[in-house]
Amino acid sequence: MAERFFMINQISFSKNDLPPEGAAHNKALHLTVKCEGYYVKRAMLDGGYGVDICPLSTLQRMEIETGRIRPNSVLDMDTSYNFLLGRPWIHATEAIPSTLHQMVKFVHENQEIIVHGEDEHSI
Numbered sequence: 001m002a003e004r005f006f007m008i009n010q011i012s013f014s015k016n017d018l019p020p021e022g023a024a025h026n027k028a029l030h031l032t033v034k035c036e037g038y039y040v041k042r043a044m045l046d047g048g049y050g051v052d053i054c055p056l057s058t059l060q061r062m063e064i065e066t067g068r069i070r071p072n073s074v075l076d077m078d079t080s081y082n083f084l085l086g087r088p089w090i091h092a093t094e095a096i097p098s099t100l101h102q103m104v105k106f107v108h109e110n111q112e113i114i115v116h117g118e119d120e121h122s123i
Contacts, residue, residue, distance in 0.1 A: 017101040049086030
């Protein structure tokens with residue numbers, strides 16, 4: 001009888017993945033992302049949101065017309081982030097974010113990719 005071996009993509013986090021201050025923080029997870037040829041800092045990942053949000057000021061700086069964006073995804077107000085990436089983005093990219101560990105992990109071409117969050121001084 002032939003045995004079959006299946007490759008399993010398993011992503012996990014450990015104490016070794018914690019930031020220098022360990023678990024003693026209350027920071028949101030911010031990344032730099034590439035969108036429409038622009039590198040955008042302060043993109044906040046939040047799996048509690050069922051939508052992706054973009055402040056109008058970010059779209060204007062990127063010269064993107066609001067008509068290209070889904071209704072209710074644009075906010076005309078000051079925010080602490082340039083994008084809010086919620087479950088739609090997280091699920092589309094198959095990313096596994098961890099605010100505790102201040103990183104997001106995902107698999108690309110059978111390799112685990114780790115993207116570390118920005119520090120609080122990144123603007």
